[in-house]
Amino acid sequence: MRISSNSSRLLILCVTVIVIVWLFMDHKCQDKGSESKYSQSPFDEKGESNNIPVDNLDDGAHExxxxxPFRNRLEELMEFAPWMHKFLNQQGVRHKIIVVNQVDMHRFNRAALINIGYLKSKDECDYMVMHDVDLLPNNLELKYTFPDKGVHHLASPDIHPIYHYKKYVGGVLMLKMTDFALCRGMSNIFWGWGREDDEFYMRMKENNLPLMRPTGITTGYDTFKHIHDKVKRPRDYKRYGSQKQVQFKRDPDTGVDTVQYKLLSQNELILNGAPLTIYNVELECDKSKTPWCDHEK
Known part of the structure; x- marks a missing residue:
């Protein structure tokens, strides 16, 4: 039996429509499966982020x-932002991700960038967490909810992947905006990597802010996923001149009220489903006070 050309075209059209409908229905079923999986756990069996859910704003009026604090770590940020957005949504924490990107040619200054982040968010949020971009919380028992009392060091020495000394308060530190202001923010003299959190510990002690740390966490050093590649991005541990001495002392002169910078741009982005604000800033350095803001030549 011969089939006319019109009949052939009609048959091909029908088959095409059936295939499209089948693919669409299969895709919808897969989506439903992903949603069901997410409702059971915020991460899949390998620790990878699943699809980003709709914001869950159950944490009352708190935000x-x-x-x-950020510079030249886009690969880490692309993993961090959706991971944190999902993790905080799962805990019902209303949040804003604020990335303060240092674009000048000076050495990295983590504390100054955190000071700027505070200034940019204090009118909208009532508490803050200073968060390294390479630490991803991997246990929902690690609570990012509002800290009624004291300063909460979430990346405490007994669960941080690398740093384990008693007075360590770096990595992930959470506190009320009012308590950060009480400490006058952080010191701006720490150019290069490290010690700014140790100086902030002195400020906390001076202002009688109790240090709280997680309890009942059974995941140990796996509580955070550490995604820093020290070969690609080596830390700047160099110390020049009197920087070697002042790094262990309390800085009485600088704080959030003295940070000097230029805001070059502000960008609102959606990164892999996670909303965030990026502030591109140039830090200013008074070389009469901190000549170590640049590497010696």
Whole structure:
């Protein structure tokens, strides 16, 4: 039996429509499966983020500023932002991700960037967490909810992947905006990597802010996923001149009220489903006070 050309075209059209409908229905079923999986756990069996859910704003009137001091770590940020957005949504924490990106040619100054993040978010958020971009919380028992009392060091020495000394308060530190202001923010003299959190510990002690740390966490050093590649991005541990001496002392002169910078741009982005604000800033350095803001030549 011969089939006319019109009949052939009609048959091909029908088959095409059936295939499209089948693919669409299969895709919808997969989506439903992903939603069901997410409702059971915020991460899949390998620890990878699943699809980003709709914002869950159950944490009352409180809002958390996730302040990320940043420079040249886009790969880490692309993993961090959706991971944190999902993690905080799962905990019902209202939040804003604030990335303060240092674009000048000076050495990295983590504390100054955190000071700027505070200034940019204090009118909208009532508490903040200083958060390294390479630390991803991997246990929902690690609570980012509002800290009624004291300063909460979430990346405490007994669960941080690398740093384990008693007075360590770096990595992930959460506190009320009012308590950060009480400490006058952080010191701006720490150019290069490290010690700014140790100086902030002195400020906390001076202002009688109790240090709280997680309890009942059974995941140990796996509580955070650490995604820093020290070969690609080596830390700047160099110390020049009197920087070697002042790094262990309390800085009485600088704080959030003295940070000097230029805001070059502000960008609102959706990164892999996670909303965030990026502030591109140039830090200013008074070389009469901190000549170590640049590497010696």
């Amino acid at each position: 958390l500023a996730v302040i990320v």
